[in-house]
Amino acid sequence: MSLGNNLFQARKKVGLSQETVAEKLGVSRQTVSKWETDETVPDIYQAKRLTKLYNLTLDELIEFDIDVKEIEDIIKNTDEEKEAKVNWTNAWSQKYPVLATYQQKVDIHKYAFEIRKMLNNLCSQYGYNKLDSMLVLKDILYHEWKGQ
Numbered sequence: 001m002s003l004g005n006n007l008f009q010a011r012k013k014v015g016l017s018q019e020t021v022a023e024k025l026g027v028s029r030q031t032v033s034k035w036e037t038d039e040t041v042p043d044i045y046q047a048k049r050l051t052k053l054y055n056l057t058l059d060e061l062i063e064f065d066i067d068v069k070e071i072e073d074i075i076k077n078t079d080e081e082k083e084a085k086v087n088w089t090n091a092w093s094q095k096y097p098v099l100a101t102y103q104q105k106v107d108i109h110k111y112a113f114e115i116r117k118m119l120n121n122l123c124s125q126y127g128y129n130k131l132d133s134m135l136v137l138k139d140i141l142y143h144e145w146k147g148q
Contacts, residue, residue, distance in 0.1 A: 004038035006064035010054040011036070013069065025049055 011021055011032075018032040025032075025046060034040045042050060051061050060069075093100035115137070122133035 002038050003041060003062060004036045006061060007032075007042075007050065008036040010050075010056060010061060010064050014054050016053070021050075021053065024053060 011018070018029045018036070022029040022032045027046070031040070035042050041047075047058060047061065051058050054061065056064065089099050118137055119130065119133045122128050122136055123130065126133075126136075128136060
C-alpha cells in the first residue's frame with residue numbers, strides 16, 4: 001500500500017473528514033487530499049501530528065493496514081468473558097473445514113496425551129501457568145508449521 005492510501009485508511013478508521021483533519025492541522029483540505037492521493041507527502045512535523053490524530057505511531061502510519069489494525073484492535077479489546085462465548089472450532093471451521101471433520105478421523109487421545117505432556121513440561125520446567133504454556137506451545141507449533 002502507498003502512504004497516501006495508508007493516510008486515507010487511517011483517517012477513515014477514526015471517522016474524520018478531510019476537512020476536519022485539515023482544520024486540526026492548520027492546512028487546506030486540498031493538502032490532505034494531495035497526501036492521500038500521493039501527489040505530495042506531509043512533512044515530518046505534519047506526519048507527527050497525524051499520528052496523534054489517528055492514534056498511531058509513525059511506523060504504524062507508514063505501514064498502516066486496515067485489516068491488520070482491526071484484528072489487533074479486536075484482540076486488544078477481547079476479554080475472557082467475550083472469549084468464552086465464542087466456539088472457536090465452529091468459527092474457524094467456516095474458513096478451514098477440516099476443523100469440523102478431523103474428530104472422526106484423527107486419534108485425538110493419542111495427540112492429546114502428547115500435547116498434555118508438552119504442556120506439563122512447560123509448566124514444570126519454566127514455571128509457566130497453563131494458559132502461558134498453551135500459548136508458548138501454540139507459538140512454537142505455528143513457527144514450525146511456517147518453517148522458521
